[in-house]
Amino acid sequence: MSALLELHGLSVDIGNRSLLEEVSFSLERSQILGLVGESGSGKSLTALTITGLLPLIGGRVTGGRILFDGMDMAQLSDSSRRKLRGGRIGFVMQNPMTALDPVQRIGEQVDVVSRLHLGLSHRDARARTLDLMAQLRIPEAKAVAEAYPHQLSGGMKQRIVIAIALAGDPDLIVADEPTTALDVTVQAQIIQILTGLVRERGLALLLITHDMGVVAQACDRVAVLYAGRLAEERAVGPLFETPAHPYTEALIGCIPRDEMGAGGLNGIQGTVPSAANFPPGCRFHPRCDRAVDICRTTRPAPRPLSDNGGVACHLAQGGSL
Ligand code: SF4
Ligand code: MG
Numbered sequence: 001m002s003a004l005l006e007l008h009g010l011s012v013d014i015g016n017r018s019l020l021e022e023v024s025f026s027l028e029r030s031q032i033l034g035l036v037g038e039s040g041s042g043k044s045l046t047a048l049t050i051t052g053l054l055p056l057i058g059g060r061v062t063g064g065r066i067l068f069d070g071m072d073m074a075q076l077s078d079s080s081r082r083k084l085r086g087g088r089i090g091f092v093m094q095n096p097m098t099a100l101d102p103v104q105r106i107g108e109q110v111d112v113v114s115r116l117h118l119g120l121s122h123r124d125a126r127a128r129t130l131d132l133m134a135q136l137r138i139p140e141a142k143a144v145a146e147a148y149p150h151q152l153s154g155g156m157k158q159r160i161v162i163a164i165a166l167a168g169d170p171d172l173i174v175a176d177e178p179t180t181a182l183d184v185t186v187q188a189q190i191i192q193i194l195t196g197l198v199r200e201r202g203l204a205l206l207l208i209t210h211d212m213g214v215v216a217q218a219c220d221r222v223a224v225l226y227a228g229r230l231a232e233e234r235a236v237g238p239l240f241e242t243p244a245h246p247y248t249e250a251l252i253g254c255i256p257r258d259e260m261g262a263g264g265l266n267g268i269q270g271t272v273p274s275a276a277n278f279p280p281g282c283r284f285h286p287r288c289d290r291a292v293d294i295c296r297t298t299r300p301a302p303r304p305l306s307d308n309g310g311v312a313c314h315l316a317q318g319g320s321l
Pocket of ligand 1: 246247283295312314316
């Protein structure tokens with residue numbers, strides 16, 4: 001079976017800056033792919049490109065292709081693309097406060113999606129909305145449907161955003177840091193809800209996060225982005241056991257060591273360079289303690305790993321470091 005979502009060498013520019021360069025990965029139905037990297041690595045930009053929102057931020061695809069269920073997204077008309085988003089592709093944004101309309105009742109914001117994308121009547125749309133709310137374990141769904149966003153907690157608002165993403169009966173959900181704005185207990189609930197949806201409905205989930213703990217817990221595969229390029233892409237087990245890229249290894253090293261988090265974060269030195277100052281060669285070289293001469297001059301080409309993954313590092317030899 002072919003993948004539901006495939007990125008083939010996707011490159012994206014904003015103005016004259018290249019913010020994504022030849023990014024490739026694929027996602028199958030019933031699968032959760034974690035897209036990870038520090039902020040500034042291009043994760044959100046990838047989400048916006050997949051959901052067709054790139055023009056809103058002045059970006060354009062300069063190379064490569066995105067295939068959704070075999071369709072080349074670039075070949076679709078604007079209206080077909082709009083139909084996909086909210087319909088077969090649901091988008092859960094980072095901040096539920098900005099995703100919801102503050103002056104519209106919650107129920108109406110969910111209803112409109114199934115009216116628009118599934119052609120449901122007002123009445124059927126509301127029944128579907130209440131049903132979705134129940135599935136997302138939203139108590140007193142009828143009262144919540146009549147409420148305005150400011151009357152709900154952050155965790156409840158994020159559930160509503162997920163209900164909106166689900167209302168069009170999607171095959172794919174793109175969730176961009178869906179738990180970042182929430183406290184830890186609520187974060188865990190939201191991740192549980194999302195992973196449950198994948199298992200129960202056979203959805204595909206592209207889960208964008210900078211939290212490797214969430215990745216370890218929830219994802220099947222992982223794509224690691226660094227400064228707009230793919231560093232490594234693999235199944236979650238091998239990625240954590242034998243990371244092939246020094247950046248992956250460093251990200252894993254950032255997970256708090258004990259459950260209480262008392263050990264603190266073992267942060268990676270330095271920061272992701274801005275697109276105006278991407279270094280030559282391997283973009284990670286100024287922060288990499290293994291860098292050798294070639295790293296400073298020559299871009300490491302992506303190469304396959306024996307376990308069906310891929311890595312872009314001069315020192316990775318078809319296996320782990
Ligand atoms: Fe480090 Fe060189 Fe590998 Fe880049 S290519 S991650 S600088 S070892
Ligand atoms: Mg982001």
